[in-house]
Amino acid sequence: MGYFEALAQGLGNVLSFPNIMIPIAGTLIAMATSFLPGVGITGLAALLMLATINWEPESVLLLFGALTGGATFMGSITAILFNIPGNSSSAATLLDGHPLSKQGKAKMAIAASATASAMGSVVGVFVLMAAMPIVRPFILEFGPLERLLLGIWGLTTIVAVPNTSALKVLAVSFAGLLAAAIGHDPTTAMPRWSFGSYELFDGLDTIAMLLGFFTISEIIGWRKDFRISEVADMSAGGDGLRSGIWAVFRHYRLMIRSSLIGTVVGIIPGVGGTVAGFVAYGQAIQSAKTGRENFGKGDIRGLIAPESAIDAKDGGSLLPALAFGLPGSEAGIILVTVFMVHGLVPGTPMLTVNLDLTFTLVMALLLSNLLTSLVGVTIAPALARLTRLRIDRIALPVLIASLVTVVQLNGLLIDLYVAVAFGVFGYLLKHFEWPRVPFVIAFVLAGFIESNAALATQLFAVDKLSLFERPAAMVILALIAASLLWMLRQSGQPKDPHPAPPYAILLPSVLAVTSLVFSVMALTSSNGYSTYAIGLAVGATVAFVAVVIREWHVGVDHDRAAGDDVTGAGIPRSHLGPMIALAGFAAAIPLFGLEIAAGVLVALWRLGNTAKGGPLVTALYALLTALTTFYYVERFTTALLPTPIVPMPWY
Amino acid sequence: MTKSISALLSCTFLLATPAFADMSEACLADLSGERVTFVVPNAPGGGYDTYARALAPEFEAATGSTVRVVNNSGGGGLVARSLVLNSSSDDVFLLIENYLDLIINIDTGVDSSDGVPHFQMERFRPLGLVNFGPDAWLGVPGTDIFDPSITTMVSSQGGIDGSLLAFVAPAIALGIEPEVIAGYDGTSEMASAVLRGETDLTTMSLTSALKKASGGDLQILMTISDGPVAGHEDIPYLAGEGSVSWARTEGLDPAERDRLRGFAVMAATIGGEVRGFLAGAHLSEARLGCLSEAMDVAIASPVFAETAMAQGRPVNGVSAADTVALVERATAAFLTYGDEYNSLLEAVQ
Known part of the structure; x- marks a missing residue:
């Protein structure tokens, strides 16, 4: 079957009725699932793999292509609205996405995010289709050395953070790398700074860290009557769907550049969307001709770049699985298993005799990404209204839900403590005007850089690797050099005067x-x-x-120096209430268990904020929270919860 | 000579098949309406996950219980083991695990010197196997692993001690000088390293190797078994008559020949993967008995075998009673080679 014939066949498979209903249903299921705590898209895919075991291959590929595309975008919605990264890929999205929401531009931000995702996906799929005939040798060009250099390129984006002291950037970057090193050595598997706890053996969970660092730290700074959106009139200030959509096309060069970065990163097995997002974010800052100081404060370019890259990555990430049957991610593992179940052989056959099925998968992915973005734009006005809610009405439920469900991530209570600790740490960095983004970038990239550095070092030692024989490595090295040159040009500017x-x-x-x-x-x-x-x-x-x-x-x-409204440590007294509530919560867990501790958090929170309704209403809220937490823990979690010191009948 | 686990299991399976039977009334009453959780110490989509999800409906049908499958890879799988060992009798957690990983722990016990607790087999009760099989070496087609002029590079996930049975012991038996490049992220990355030419070969379970080799870019070079593997008789094997190591050591001084062949037999005997379900031994005998009965029925279900096989996961089930006996024999086999294993471990560390 010829290339264009297969393409037409794939397109026909997707667009014919009733086939088209499958990717639509798959997309909507994936979007809904990515909002549910504790139900990852990979878990859903594993379930659906069993349910579809007797389906025709075309139908199955339509479904799984849609699942791959449907989940990515929704993680960005929670990042933009609530500063909660739905997945680690969307960590870069919240850097400018949430500040836009706070400026009352949530609708614009969601529209821009949806459009950038759609366009990124289109670019990714087109590159995928163009590269398919030549992709096999290209994939083999990317080994540990290239991945190491890619990680370092991502790390150099740290220096792109404007208006900060270089020394502070260096210090927090070291802190991020150090925090990520907690756990075990990737080569020897020996525990490292795990303090004798096997709960720390796998290190600090990225989602738990991000949740604390961005979400909880934000909530600590809560003030009464404060809304996520500081602008009362949501239609004011250019917050509209059209302005969001238009912004992407206005910055089309940035969008295309970021999409290409995302696609290339996706093609490299084992790299993932997080690296794609941050690399794209860094190049957006470095390539900005004006207004670099606005990045991190709600610059639409800081949203467009990672969103384009993250969705473009989906297309690229299919290639290793298709070309060699080598999945580079959990989603890829599912996909390769799906191939096997339905008698499809990854490798050359998927790029030759089964090319029509490959195009079916690719077109389902494209349709899913476009559909997700369309739904995103459609529901943007409704979602944007959430930012008008008084934060004291949503902060506590968001906090409780986040802290209780974070335990489900790995079934470990330690993740909750990680979230709380990084909440306080993130708050302190923000309050004392330290740069926070370098810490996050360093933390996210550290494991990737270390493991590939260890492999590259071993391969150098046995003469299996030579920089001068790796053209891809040379290209990335040139990009790093350009990034560092840019940094040197910036270093003359005064900072922290x-x-x-x-x-x-x-x-x-x-x-x-x-x-x-x-x-x-x-x-x-x-x-x-x-x-x-x-x-x-x-x-x-x-x-x-x-x-x-x-x-x-x-x-x-x-x-x-400290005044009446701040403590001796410079922390506003109004911020102490949430911190005391969190400290009480953390202390109550070993004493009474998670359920009662959740009630304690609610009680302390409300008492510290002169809540309406008096002690009786507060006690009622605390009781309801404890009961809800009990039900959630009992029915949905499989966590390793220690028996409380004070005996509880249900433990 | 000690028979390999594969060979023992092959015999056991034939004998064990009639042992599968319907559940007793007492056990039906015990488990009906209960909540049972299958804990998978890996991410969704892999082999363990596939077996657990395919078995769950059969277990439910057999017992009237409600089964949920959860993936918990925290602490490198230690959290999953802890969940099972701490489960209560009215909220049963069952673990799917490679038994050999637990059996090897008998010699090390609870070792806190490296800060990581080890869980010994005696803390669990075997409930039955879903699959067993040897490890395999995987390389690009045409790989000559016996070229004396090269140092054979092996891509590996963990450190060299983690490759002890899958690579180091067989390599010694075959006179190959090994160099392990450690730290690859999973079997796909290990196979990619071979494709990129960074390493000459890699090791993984035969089931995974068959999947990786299905596209024709990679080839299974050898199984770490003491005989040909049923259905794959064309693949060379490590130990026993007609094996690669027997051929390589032919004509050597008898003492040296026996020493090298001993390493081959050790790798074929206590290496490989033996996937099955386990309960915490702390549960009551009555409950453990019923769980064993239920697992016998579920594993024997043809629907389970078909569902798993369709996903590239072969089922060769072993009943609970025979699995207990197997574990005892495998433990004895490990102790037989314990000294060699430990000396090898010390040598590579």
Whole structure:
């Protein structure tokens, strides 16, 4: 079967009736599922694989192509509206997406996100179709060295964060790399900074970290009558569907560039959407001719770039599974199994004799992405209204739901503590005007960089790798060099010109001591910490000590010292209530269990915020929360919850 | 000579088939309406997950219980084991696991020196096997692993100690100088490394290797078994008459020949994968007995076998009683080679 004949056949398979109903249903199911806590799209796909075992291959590929495309976009909606990343891929989306919501431009942000996703998907699919005949040798060009360099390229986007002290950027980047190193060594599998707890063996969960770092830290800064959207009139300030859609076409070069980045990243097995999002975000800043300082504060370009890249990646990520039967992700594993169930052989046959089926899958993916975006634009006005709700009406339910369901991620209570700890840490960084994005980028990319660096080092040592024989590596190296050159050009600009308030030295001091403890542990442990791990800990210690010295050197601005409305540590007294409630919640879990602790959180929260209705209503809310949590834990979670110190009849 | 697990299981399966029977009235009453959770210590979509999801409806039909399948890979699978060992009698958690991983722990016990607890087999009750099979070596077609001029590169997920039975012991038996490139992220990445030419071969279960080799870009070079594998008689095997290692060691000094062949037999005997279900041994004997009965019925279901097989996962079920006996024999086999295993472990560390 010829190329265009197969393409026409694939398109016909998708568009004919009743076939077209399958990707539509698959898309809607995937969109709905990605909103449900604890039900991942991969779990759903595994269930559907069994349910469709007797289907025709065309129908199955229509369904699974739609499932692959349907889930990606919905993670961005929660990121834009509530600062909650629906999946780790959407971490880059919230950097500018949520600030747009706070400016009252949620509708515009969702419309731009949906349009960028659709366009990214189209670019990704077209590149996929064009590359199909030549893709096999291309995929084999990407080994550990290329992936390592790609990760480093992503890391160089850290320096693209404008208006921040380079020293602080360096220090928090080290902190991010160090936090991600907790768990175990990827090569030797020896525990590393796990404090004897096997719950930490797999490291700190990215979703739990992001939830704390962005969502909980935001909620701590809650104030009464504060809305997510600070603009009362939602139709004002250019917040409209058309302006969101138009913004993507206005920045079409950025969209195409980001989509190509996403596609290439997708083709490389095992890289994933998170890297695609951050690399695209970084190049958006670096390529911006004007207004770089607006990134992170609600710049539409900071939303378009990651959204285009994340959806374009879906097309590229099909290639390794199709060309070699080598899945690069959990979704890919499902897809390869689907191939097997229905007698399809991944590899050359999928690109030759079964090319029509391959195009069926690709077209279903494209249709699904377009449909998801259409639904996204359609429901954008309704979703945008959520930002007009008073935050005191949604903050507590969001907080409780987040903290209780985060336990379901890995069945570990430690994820809840990780979320709370990073909530406080993220709040402190924000409050003391430290850059937060470098920490997140470093944390997300650290494991990827370390594991590929370890592999590349081993391959270099046995003469199996030579930089000069790897053209793809040379290209990425050139991109890194360009990124660093850009950084050097920027370094002349003054940053942090103001003397710090007296309490500003507290945070870097605490982080310096913490890093020092990590260094001592790494240097004295019998587990044999790698040079990389020791370097991170020592590097973080040196960087934070340097920040402390610099703060002393710059001097203290006593006018910015604590006043009546702030504590001695510079934290507004109005922010202490949520932090005390969270501390009480964390302390109540080992004492009374998760269910009662959830009730305690509600009670402390309401009491700390002079809630209406008095103690009786507060007690009623606390009881309802405890009962709901009990029901959720009993019916839906399979977590390893420790028996509380105070005996509870249901434990 | 100790028979390999594969061979033992093959015999066991033939004997065991009649042991599958309907459930007793008492056990039906015990399990009906109960909630049972199959805990998969891996992400959805893999082999363990496929078996668990295909078996769940059959287990429900046999017992009248409600079964849910959860994936919990936390702590490198340790959380899943802990969930099962801490489950209550009215909320039963069953684990699907490679038994050999647990059997190997008998010698190390609860070892906190590396900060990670090990779970020994005696803390669990075997409920029956769904599949067993040897490991295999995978390379590109035409790979000459016996070229003395090269150091054979092997892509591996964990450190060299994790490849002890799948690669190091067979390599010693065959006189191959090994160099393990460790840290690849899963079997697909290990196979990709072979395709890219970074490594000469990789090791994984025969089931996974067959899937990876289905496209023709990769080829199964050898199974780590002590005889030809049924249905794949054309694939060379490691130990026993007519094997690769027997041919390679022919003509050597008898002492050296026996030493090398010993490593081959050890790898074929205690390596491989033995996938089955386990309950926590802390549950009451009555409940464990009923769970064994229920698992016998569910595993024997032809629908389960068809569903799993359709997803490329062969079923060769073994009843609970025979699995208990098998575990005892496998434990004895491991202890037979315990000294060699530990000396090898010390050598590579």
